Amino acid sequence: MNHPNTLRTPDPRQNPTPKSGKTERQHPSPLTTAPAVADNDVTEKILFVTSEMKDFIKAGGLGDVSAALPRALSKNHDIRVLLPGYRAVLTSGAHLKKVGHTRKRGVLPACDIAELVTEDGLHILVVCNDALFNREGSPYVDAHGEGWQDNDVRFATLSSVAADIASGHANLAWRPDLLHLNDWTCALAACYLDWRHETVPSVLTIHNLAYQGVFPESAARRIGLPDKASELDFHGSVSFLRGGMVRADCLTTVSDSYAQQIVGPVYGCGMDRLLARRRNEGRLVGILNGIDPDWNPLHDSALPAPFSIGQWDKRRQNTADLREELGLQAIPGPLFVFVSRMVHQKGLDLVCEAAPQIIAAGGQLALIGRGEPMYERMASMLARRFPGRVSTHIGFDEALAHRMFAGADFLLMPSRYEPCGLSQMYAQAYGCLPIAHATGGLIDTIEDGVSGLLFEHARVCDLRSCLQRAFRIYAEPLLLDAMRGAAMLEKHGWSHSGQQYTSLYRQLCAHKAAA
Numbered sequence: 001m002n003h004p005n006t007l008r009t010p011d012p013r014q015n016p017t018p019k020s021g022k023t024e025r026q027h028p029s030p031l032t033t034a035p036a037v038a039d040n041d042v043t044e045k046i047l048f049v050t051s052e053m054k055d056f057i058k059a060g061g062l063g064d065v066s067a068a069l070p071r072a073l074s075k076n077h078d079i080r081v082l083l084p085g086y087r088a089v090l091t092s093g094a095h096l097k098k099v100g101h102t103r104k105r106g107v108l109p110a111c112d113i114a115e116l117v118t119e120d121g122l123h124i125l126v127v128c129n130d131a132l133f134n135r136e137g138s139p140y141v142d143a144h145g146e147g148w149q150d151n152d153v154r155f156a157t158l159s160s161v162a163a164d165i166a167s168g169h170a171n172l173a174w175r176p177d178l179l180h181l182n183d184w185t186c187a188l189a190a191c192y193l194d195w196r197h198e199t200v201p202s203v204l205t206i207h208n209l210a211y212q213g214v215f216p217e218s219a220a221r222r223i224g225l226p227d228k229a230s231e232l233d234f235h236g237s238v239s240f241l242r243g244g245m246v247r248a249d250c251l252t253t254v255s256d257s258y259a260q261q262i263v264g265p266v267y268g269c270g271m272d273r274l275l276a277r278r279r280n281e282g283r284l285v286g287i288l289n290g291i292d293p294d295w296n297p298l299h300d301s302a303l304p305a306p307f308s309i310g311q312w313d314k315r316r317q318n319t320a321d322l323r324e325e326l327g328l329q330a331i332p333g334p335l336f337v338f339v340s341r342m343v344h345q346k347g348l349d350l351v352c353e354a355a356p357q358i359i360a361a362g363g364q365l366a367l368i369g370r371g372e373p374m375y376e377r378m379a380s381m382l383a384r385r386f387p388g389r390v391s392t393h394i395g396f397d398e399a400l401a402h403r404m405f406a407g408a409d410f411l412l413m414p415s416r417y418e419p420c421g422l423s424q425m426y427a428q429a430y431g432c433l434p435i436a437h438a439t440g441g442l443i444d445t446i447e448d449g450v451s452g453l454l455f456e457h458a459r460v461c462d463l464r465s466c467l468q469r470a471f472r473i474y475a476e477p478l479l480l481d482a483m484r485g486a487a488m489l490e491k492h493g494w495s496h497s498g499q500q501y502t503s504l505y506r507q508l509c510a511h512k513a514a515a
């Protein structure tokens with residue numbers, strides 16, 4: 001997710017958590033007892049608000065989760081996704097029908113609301129405002145990679161419309177019992193509900209705390225913030241995420257380990273004290289992401305040789321074809337891949353530093369990604385330095401990513417931090433063993449020495465030792481195949497996490513109803 005207009009992780013030692021003029025809402029935790037969840041027991045109406053969805057437009061992992069989680073939840077909920085009317089949505093070929101309208105709210109514009117239904121029956125509500133959303137390119141950045149100048153207005157509008165739908169001010173025949181917000185781009189919805197004295201409960205999921213939707217103070221005027229909006233104050237700037245973190249009824253993040261890490265100064269991005277307080281209130285929980293069941297190497301049309309556990313000859317065919325596709329030599333050594341946004345978080349610099357060791361030991365490396373120009377250059381230079389042994393593809397190519405997981409022996413994921421991570425789970429499903437820094441969701445999804453390899457610190461020396469382990473495993477085919485099988489057997493579906501969300505929704509709705 002390349003979210004501009006958001007500040008990179010502030011150093012919390014330099015920036016202690018600011019004291020807001022307003023006391024944060026105190027309420028007893030409702031998250032104590034979990035009502036039983038029966039399958040196909042469709043109850044609460046949920047509005048799932050997101051700024052990207054893989055069906056139409058994806059910038060990062062949020063796009064994957066926004067496509068998979070609502071579908072998993074639809075067996076227990078009447079769930080609708082709310083998405084901005086980007087050009088990619090309007091021109092997707094789906095039939096859009098106008099179903100509602102929101103009025104101008106101060107400086108925020110009026111919007112139409114259209115509905116489309118996906119082929120598999122998921123209802124999507126689309127916020128239509130051509131001036132804000134109907135433009136070419138990414139949800140967050142312009143053609144030069146700069147954040148859209150009006151991102152504050154665009155995402156305040158998305159949030160305001162979500163609150164309008166929740167409070168029955170959108171002329172819609174449907175009204176949700178709960179709002180599920182995702183990341184800073186819609187976090188303000190929790191504030192709008194509060195400022196408008198609406199009681200609809202909200203859950204805010206933090207997919208990546210480093211992206212906080214921080215804008216200069218002038219944004220307050222541009223989006224018409226009320227004077228009382230001190231919960232958005234972040235060292236004199238306006239933080240959309242902070243507002244949502246204060247006002248949402250419950251915060252979730254995408255793994256248990258990350259939930260534990262972000263209440264401390266190292267991973268807390270300057271928000272650790274607020275988050276610790278919310279955890280002590282019982283209002284911060286970790287719910288692990290799952291992956292879409294479509295990630296199945298036996299039924300993947302992108303693969304030259306679909307395979308299942310044990311069909312290692314077929315898997316090797318994918319490796320040979322991938323080498324040919326990427327212009328890599330046909331050698332007997334292991335193939336390592338890196339499939340990721342190329343940003344500081346993902347540790348590409350560590351991969352580049354360790355690459356000569358991989359080559360010297362008889363391995364190969366293939367990289368795919370796009371992101372910050374410095375990292376893209378680093379990856380391209382590596383391919384020029386080691387022709388036939390390193391391949392770099394700058395760009396986004398979903399089908400190639402599938403073939404890389406299916407053909408590579410190891411996935412490199414030395415992320416400095418990782419809220420959950422999806423690539424390691426995709427890799428495991430395709431028998432490619434992740435080699436990862438033991439942080440966040442990587443701890444919760446990889447069993448060291450069984451379904452992948454973990455190293456303790458995001459340092460090149462730790463990565464190097466882990467690479468030596470990988471070469472030793474590769475030299476023992478029986479062990480390698482056993483680990484591949486174990487990785488493919490990992491259960492990373494959405495059913496358990498979906499149940500946890502359902503329990504949470506039910507507790508919050510019951511609590512609000514009782515109040």
Ligand SMILES: Nc1ncnc2c1ncn2[C@@H]1O[C@H](COP(=O)(O)OP(=O)(O)O[C@H]2O[C@H](CO)[C@@H](O)[C@H](O)[C@H]2O)[C@@H](O)[C@H]1O
Nearest residue numbers: 001060061207340341369395396397401419420421422423
């Ligand atoms: N060039 C390219 N071509 C093809 N595919 C590419 C690609 N670059 C990346 N991808 C794919 O994009 C997705 C990225 O998902 P991640 O969870 O790894 O990262 P991200 O940091 O964006 O997500 C944030 O949100 C998610 C969702 O909650 C958290 O898992 C994560 O930890 C958090 O940082 C994966 O499916 C990956 O394979």
